[in-house]
Amino acid sequence: xxxxxxxxxxxxxxxxxxxxxxxxxxxxxxxxxxxxxxxxxxxxxxxxxxxxxxxxxxxxxxxxxxxxxxxxxxxxxxxxxxxx
Numbered sequence: 001x002x003x004x005x006x007x008x009x010x011x012x013x014x015x016x017x018x019x020x021x022x023x024x025x026x027x028x029x030x031x032x033x034x035x036x037x038x039x040x041x042x043x044x045x046x047x048x049x050x051x052x053x054x055x056x057x058x059x060x061x062x063x064x065x066x067x068x069x070x071x072x073x074x075x076x077x078x079x080x081x082x083x084x
Contacts, residue, residue, distance in 0.1 A: 005063045012063075012073065013041045019076040022048045022059060032059070035076055048073070 015038050024032040036050035039058070048059045065071040 004067055008063045008066050009041060009046075012038065012046055015073070015075050016041050020048060021072075021074040021076055022050075023072040023074070024059070024061065024065070025070050034059075038073070046073075 018038055019035060020038045021035050022032060026032055034050050034052070036048040036059070038046065039049040040047045045060050045062050048061075050057050050059070061071050066073065
């Protein structure tokens with residue numbers, strides 16, 4: 001499992017600073033489906049920043065959430081495969 005998490009981190013680091021589509025299943029099965037910029041890829045987490053209705057919002061997730069399929073990060077341009 002640690003190798004899979006390292007692989008996910010390395011793939012995400014290629015898209016740092018790029019526009020991505022974030023699809024996540026949150027609390028109480030609330031679904032988030034937004035476009036944003038992959039702002040940071042850190043040792044345990046990654047951050048996607050969005051601007052919705054004049055408000056800047058940061059979404060922070062761990063790599064294990066991609067592994068468990070609760071989160072998908074899809075590069076917006078050029079169209080590519082889902083990560084996770």
